[in-house]
Amino acid sequence: MVDSEPMDTGLKGRTAVVPGASSGLGLAVARALAAEGANVVLGGRRGELVREEASKLPAAVGVEIDLTDPGATDALVGAAQDHFGPVDVLVLNGGGPPPGVAVDFTPEQLADAIALLVQPHQRLVQAVLPGMRGRRFGRIVAIGSSGVQAPIERLVASNAARAALAGYLKTLSTEVAADGVTVNMVLPGRIATDRVGVLDRANAERSGKSEEEVREQAKSAIPAGRYGTPEEFAAVVTFLASTAASYVTGEQIRCDGGLVRSH
Structure with missing residues (x-):
């Protein structure tokens, strides 16, 4: 039996930008x-925390930003260029909008969701894309939601805005593939993060059940029988950011333990 060599991700010395990295999926990916x-x-918005987390990593810097502020793009990309060089890997990530139902969804709420989940990411893409195309290497990986493929009950703002981002990124992927730039989304299901904890508590309050009952009910719908871990999710993002995934683009890859049953 021949021993196989570990996969070379080709990420050593590359520069990556990860917003929303003070906790949860963003921090795990960083x-x-x-x-x-x-x-x-x-x-991240919690500047002290992102700087503290960055200090624990071999080569990293933390930047306090509000992603909805147009100035956040210059702050993140500028920090990358000042400390390390051009951006090779862009992870699109940020907080989600509050729960809500479609019958009560207003145009103003839709605009807020787009301002939170689409416009900041588009600004970041536009800032780094010319350099990626010029160097003929780039990885854009968006952290989405399973709601992109199977809309989640009571999360209409997230479902609508993330689907809009997905449409933009799919279109972009076909336009830049020949330049060595890949564009993909990873769709988490029930991953054990603070955000999912907030949603579980909201469901518990609404239904009159305990949080534990809500979690057990959620787990019962997942073929894997459990919530995923941030580290499992981050491994998928890391693969898509690697040179090994150079022929994977325009894809939506679920990391959900089999929760979404469609193909």
Whole structure:
């Protein structure tokens, strides 16, 4: 039997930008990229926390930003260029809008959701894309939601805005593939993060059940029988950011333990 060599991700010395990295999926992704030798810029509203987390990584810097502020783009991309060089890997990530139902969804709420989940990411893409195309290498990986493929009850704002982002990124992927730039989305299901905890508590209050009952009910709908871990999710993002995934683009890859049953 021949021993196989570990996969070379090709991320050593690359520069990655990860907004929403003070906790949860963003932080897990930042750590995973750093473990592969990437230089990482962590962005987040909690400046002290992102700087603290960055200090724990081999080559990283934390930047306090509000992603909805247009100035956040210059802050993140500028920090990357000042400390490490041009951006090779862009992870699109940020907080989600509050729960709500479609019958009560207003045009103003839709505009707010787009301002939170689409416009900031588009600004970041436009800032780094010319350089990626010029160097003929780039990885854009968006952290989405399973609601892109199977809309989630009582999350109409997230469902609508993330679907809009998905449409933009799919279109973009076909336009830049020949330039060595890949564009993909990873769709988490029930991953054990603070955000999912908030949603579980909201469901518990609405239904009159305990949080534990809500979690057990949610787990029963997942073929894997459990919530995923941020580290499992981050491993998928890291693969898509790697040179090994150079022929994967325009895809929506679910990391949900089999929750969404469609093909």
